[in-house]
Amino acid sequence: MTSSTARLDNIADKPRSGKADATMRKIQSVTLARVIQQGESGISMTDISREVGVSRPTIYRYFPTREALLEGAFALLLEDFEAGMRAAIDRDPRPEQRLDVIAGFLESRLLDGGAQLFQLEPRLIVDLIMGSKDKLRVISEFAYGPLFDMADAIGERKVDREMVSEAILLFFSSLSLLTVKSRPANVGVMLRKTIRALLQITRDQ
Numbered sequence: 001m002t003s004s005t006a007r008l009d010n011i012a013d014k015p016r017s018g019k020a021d022a023t024m025r026k027i028q029s030v031t032l033a034r035v036i037q038q039g040e041s042g043i044s045m046t047d048i049s050r051e052v053g054v055s056r057p058t059i060y061r062y063f064p065t066r067e068a069l070l071e072g073a074f075a076l077l078l079e080d081f082e083a084g085m086r087a088a089i090d091r092d093p094r095p096e097q098r099l100d101v102i103a104g105f106l107e108s109r110l111l112d113g114g115a116q117l118f119q120l121e122p123r124l125i126v127d128l129i130m131g132s133k134d135k136l137r138v139i140s141e142f143a144y145g146p147l148f149d150m151a152d153a154i155g156e157r158k159v160d161r162e163m164v165s166e167a168i169l170l171f172f173s174s175l176s177l178l179t180v181k182s183r184p185a186n187v188g189v190m191l192r193k194t195i196r197a198l199l200q201i202t203r204d205q
Contacts, residue, residue, distance in 0.1 A: 024062050025076065026052050032073035039121055043069060074128045082139050084109065095146035099195055102143055103188035126173045133169060140165040144195070151199045164198045 030051050034042035043066050049056045063069035088105040089098070129136065141161065148159045171194050 023052070023054060023058070024072070027054075027059060027062055027069070028072045028076040031069055032076055035070065035073060035124075040070070040124060045069075070124075071128070071131070074132065078132060078135060081109070085139070085143055089143065095150055098144070098146045099192055103191045106191055107188040129169060129173050136169055136172075137162075137165045140168050144168070147195065147199065159199055164195075167194070167198050 027048065030048055031043060034044075034048065034051075045056050045059050045066070048069075049059045052059070059069070063072050085102065085105055088101055092101050144164070148161055148164070151159045171191070
């Protein structure tokens, strides 16, 4: 991936008509399914246009390059991930339960068949995650913000939120090394330990 991945955060924010938005999302969905099944080789503008039921020029109008198309598919996946996390938090918004809520959500995604992200090739996952840092930092601040606030309240030093967010991105990137068959059942435990250690380290610096 190149620096052009920065536009990933803007893909879903571009105003469109209802029909155009539905077409774009169908293109994203079909692309995502093909990449999961076939890897990057599944990105064929001709095959995708045929499956979606639109012309190749229409595909290019929304996504002018294969890279943009792949980023668009990942944006859809990221949107679904964020919506699932927000729904889990809405069900139990208590700050003191936030870490357990997030860990439980991740466990369900990874172990209950919803881990589409981790069915992609590891290198591709790392590229996509690191290419959408800004969006993921926003999600991280929303998800872990109450934990940061609690840690700030009991410590003499403030949590380095940027450093913790960066470390969380690296944590998720490391999960990309796992395949569907080798996913650990203790991913929630891994996350809990990682976040607690990070909060302690940043306060101690």
